[in-house]
Amino acid sequence: MTSLDDAREEDRTLPEDATLLIVDDDEPFRTRLGRALEKRGFQPILAAGASDAIAILKDMTPAFAVVDLRLEDGDGLQVVNHIHDAREDCRVVMLTGYGNIATAVAAVKAGAIDYLPKPADADDVEKALLARPGERPAPPDNPMSADRVRWEHIQRVYELCNHNVSETARRLGMHRRTLQRILAKRAPR
Numbered sequence: 783m784t785s786l787d788d789a790r791e792e793d794r795t796l797p798e799d800a801t802l803l804i805v806d807d808d809e810p811f812r813t814r815l816g817r818a819l820e821k822r823g824f825q826p827i828l829a830a831g832a833s834d835a836i837a838i839l840k841d842m843t844p845a846f847a848v849v850d851l852r853l854e855d856g857d858g859l860q861v862v863n864h865i866h867d868a869r870e871d872c873r874v875v876m877l878t879g880y881g882n883i884a885t886a887v888a889a890v891k892a893g894a895i896d897y898l899p900k901p902a903d904a905d906d907v908e909k910a911l912l913a914r915p916g917e918r919p920a921p922p923d924n925p926m927s928a929d930r931v932r933w934e935h936i937q938r939v940y941e942l943c944n945h946n947v948s949e950t951a952r953r954l955g956m957h958r959r960t961l962q963r964i965l966a967k968r969a970p971r
Contacts, residue, residue, distance in 0.1 A: 796823045796912070803827050803844040805835040805861055806877065807854045811901070815848065818904035832856025836864050843869035846911050849894075851878035851885060862892040875910045877902055879934070899926060899934075929970035936964060 802824040806812040816826040829835040851858040876889040896910035
């Protein structure tokens with residue numbers, strides 16, 4: 783590690799209040815992330831969805847939060863708004879499996895300090911939570927491949943078209959059968 787890296791590591795010490803709200807409807811991911819960040823000194827509180835998170839916010843105000851954009855029972859942006867109503871200085875990182883520019887902008891406007899694509903690992907989340915204001919994050923160690931980015935985009939459009947293959951193919955400018963073959967395959971790494 784260089785001296786610049788050493789200085790950045792020293793700046794990433796946890797504050798006294800290290801309460802962390804993790805809101806994600808994917809239970810295994812939520813639990814894994816909570817355990818990993820607890821080992822790093824955070825005090826995680828886990829919420830399975832928007833309603834759980836809002837109920838938790840009535841009793842406590844976390845210093846940090848990690849919120850999934852798409853929750854089964856609501857929108858992660860609403861949760862971010864509730865978090866900032868409860869505690870304006872809470873540092874929120876938004877996670878999503880369907881990243882695009884519009885949702886990233888909406889997340890930042892709602893008050894998120896960073897926007898990470900799933901599957902984000904605990905190191906990336908910790909770096910984002912503890913980054914100093916205005917600090918540019920380092921490039922990811924394992925970014926999504928171009929094939930994965932394409933697959934994520936197709937999945938997002940497919941979801942926005944209410945799983946209508948013909949409409950999705952029309953909007954993407956591809957043949958319906960080609961789209962069906964892509965949708966039938968597993969996600970690339």
